[in-house]
Structure formats: C-alpha cells, structure tokens
Amino acid sequence: MFEHTSRYYNLETAQLTTTDGRKIAYKRRRFLxxxxxxxxxxxxxxxxxxxxxxxxxxxxxxxxxxxxxxxxxxxxxxxxxxxxxxxxxxxxxxxx
The missing domain is CATH 3.10.350 (Membrane-bound Lytic Murein Transglycosylase D; Chain A)
Structure with missing residues (x-):
C-alpha cells in the first residue's frame, strides 16, 4: 500500500466491510x-x-x-x- 520510506508504512492495515459486502482496506491512525x-x-x-x-x-x-x-x-x-x-x-x- 505504501513504500517502506512512507510515514504510513508501519501502520497496521485494517479492513471495513460495508453494508453491501464490499471490503475497504485502510491504515489505522498514526500517532505523532x-x-x-x-x-x-x-x-x-x-x-x-x-x-x-x-x-x-x-x-x-x-x-x-x-x-x-x-x-x-x-x-x-x-x-x-x-x-x-x-x-x-x-x-x-x-x-x-
């Protein structure tokens, strides 16, 4: 999802399932x-x-x-x- 030099690279990837069954991957919040x-x-x-x-x-x-x-x-x-x-x-x- 992100290159290893990205500030978001090491964040956990989570998944949301919508009401119509679609799965959406996203990164969890980054705390500074x-x-x-x-x-x-x-x-x-x-x-x-x-x-x-x-x-x-x-x-x-x-x-x-x-x-x-x-x-x-x-x-x-x-x-x-x-x-x-x-x-x-x-x-x-x-x-x-």
Missing part, C-alpha cells in the same frame, strides 16, 4: 512521536528561502523524508519550520 524524545542528527539554523524538502535532502539524503523533521519539531504544518530565518530546527536520526 514526541519530538523531544527523538535522537537528533543535527540542528539547522533556517536561512531566508530555505525549504524543508531541501533541508531533508541535504541532511537525510532524501527530500520526501521532510516529515521526519516535522515530527522531531512537533510541527503539524511544515511551512512553520522555515518561516522565520534564524530559527533552529532539529533533524532527527533517520527512523526508516
């Missing part, structure tokens, strides 16, 4: 980890024009792993992490 409990690979100071995908590519080697940076900083909206130059963000040790 506590950022303070995640081991830190590096801290990055945000510069004007930084993008989270580029930071993830530079530090984790894969741009679509930006969600791990969000998790490490308890960010529900990725844009908040790069909105303010000078802000420090945590990049976690890769979890995949």
């Amino acid at each position: 980890p506590q950022g303070k409990d995640m081991p830190v690979l590096v801290e990055v100071i945000i510069n004007d024009g930084d993008r989270l995908d580029l930071i993830a590519a530079r530090t984790l080697g894969v741009p679509d792993q930006f969600w791990q940076v969000c998790d490490a900083n308890n960010a529900m909206n990725p844009d908040t992490l790069t909105a303010e130059p000078g802000q420090r963000i945590r990049v976690p040790v890769p979890q995949v």
Whole structure:
C-alpha cells in the first residue's frame, strides 16, 4: 500500500466491510512521536528561502523524508519550520 520510506508504512492495515459486502482496506491512525524524545542528527539554523524538502535532502539524503523533521519539531504544518530565518530546527536520526 505504501513504500517502506512512507510515514504510513508501519501502520497496521485494517479492513471495513460495508453494508453491501464490499471490503475497504485502510491504515489505522498514526500517532505523532514526541519530538523531544527523538535522537537528533543535527540542528539547522533556517536561512531566508530555505525549504524543508531541501533541508531533508541535504541532511537525510532524501527530500520526501521532510516529515521526519516535522515530527522531531512537533510541527503539524511544515511551512512553520522555515518561516522565520534564524530559527533552529532539529533533524532527527533517520527512523526508516
């Protein structure tokens, strides 16, 4: 259903049977980890024009792993992490 690098990969797959007998597979809810409990690979100071995908590519080697940076900083909206130059963000040790 999802690639092994997806944040949803390890979630349990459940199944719903509709009233007409159709079976619908879905992933159970993902609970966010506590950022303070995640081991830190590096801290990055945000510069004007930084993008989270580029930071993830530079530090984790894969741009679509930006969600791990969000998790490490308890960010529900990725844009908040790069909105303010000078802000420090945590990049976690890769979890995949």
